[in-house]
Amino acid sequence: MKVQPLPQSFFEQPTLELAKGLLGKLLVKESASGTASGWIVETEAYIGPGDRAAHSFGNRRTPRTEIMFAAPGYVYTYVMHTHCLVNVVSGKVDQPEAVLIRAVEPYQGLELMYERRGEKKKEQELTNGPGKLTKALGIDRNDYGRRFVEPPLYIAKGRQPGIIMSGPRIGIDNSGEAREYPWRFWVKGNRFVSR
DNA sequence: GAGGCGATTGCCT
DNA sequence: GGCAATCGCCTCG
Numbered sequence: 001m002k003v004q005p006l007p008q009s010f011f012e013q014p015t016l017e018l019a020k021g022l023l024g025k026l027l028v029k030e031s032a033s034g035t036a037s038g039w040i041v042e043t044e045a046y047i048g049p050g051d052r053a054a055h056s057f058g059n060r061r062t063p064r065t066e067i068m069f070a071a072p073g074y075v076y077t078y079v080m081h082t083h084c085l086v087n088v089v090s091g092k093v094d095q096p097e098a099v100l101i102r103a104v105e106p107y108q109g110l111e112l113m114y115e116r117r118g119e120k121k122k123e124q125e126l127t128n129g130p131g132k133l134t135k136a137l138g139i140d141r142n143d144y145g146r147r148f149v150e151p152p153l154y155i156a157k158g159r160q161p162g163i164i165m166s167g168p169r170i171g172i173d174n175s176g177e178a179r180e181y182p183w184r185f186w187v188k189g190n191r192f193v194s195r
Numbered sequence: 196g197a198g199g200c201g202a203t204t205g206c207c208t
Numbered sequence: 209g210g211c212a213a214t215c216g217c218c219t220c221g
Binding site for chain 3: 044046053054055078079080081082083085087098100102129130131132169170171172174
């Protein structure tokens with residue numbers, strides 16, 4: 001199967017639909033040391049204006065969140081402590097929404113992933129968390145502001161995801177009632193899902 | 196399995 | 209200048 005980026009129109013759907021639609025798609029990163037990719041198996045939606053867990057809550061607009069106000073399909077990377085997380089910007093222009101990619105299942109570039117993550121690891125520990133998959137695929141803050149429709153970082157047509165589950169998001173305990181929103185989506189039974 | 200801490204970035208006082 | 213953050217790893221039991 002030839003791997004090529006999905007069109008811009010794919011990203012032009014409501015954020016919750018996009019979060020589900022991303023499951024099963026292929027996340028690809030090309031770099032000087034090779035290409036690595038994985039099937040997306042877990043996502044979370046962040047819908048800015050009314051979502052206390054989102055960086056763009058209340059339309060908070062700063063240099064960091066600026067990209068969330070742009071058209072859908074942009075790459076939003078965020079550095080936290082020693083790790084980097086990757087989001088897909090969603091929603092129309094001036095609607096600061098995004099989908100966090102929390103886990104993928106390795107596809108291409110397995111050796112590269114071991115090299116980046118450490119050799120002595122179970123395969124599922126390569127990419128079963130938002131900070132892990134970015135390291136395995138070589139995604140970092142330099143990818144901020146790119147677009148997912150073209151190399152070196154893009155999303156390609158994938159496979160049928162299977163049964164999709166939903167539930168509360170992770171790691172946002174101090175976000176009031178937003179903590180309860182069932183905006184986390186994952187592929188049922190996939191062993192690369194973070195929990 | 197639970198708990199604690201690393202060590203970066205950028206926003207806010 | 210301080211502090212909180214979409215987390216991961218190591219250590220201890």
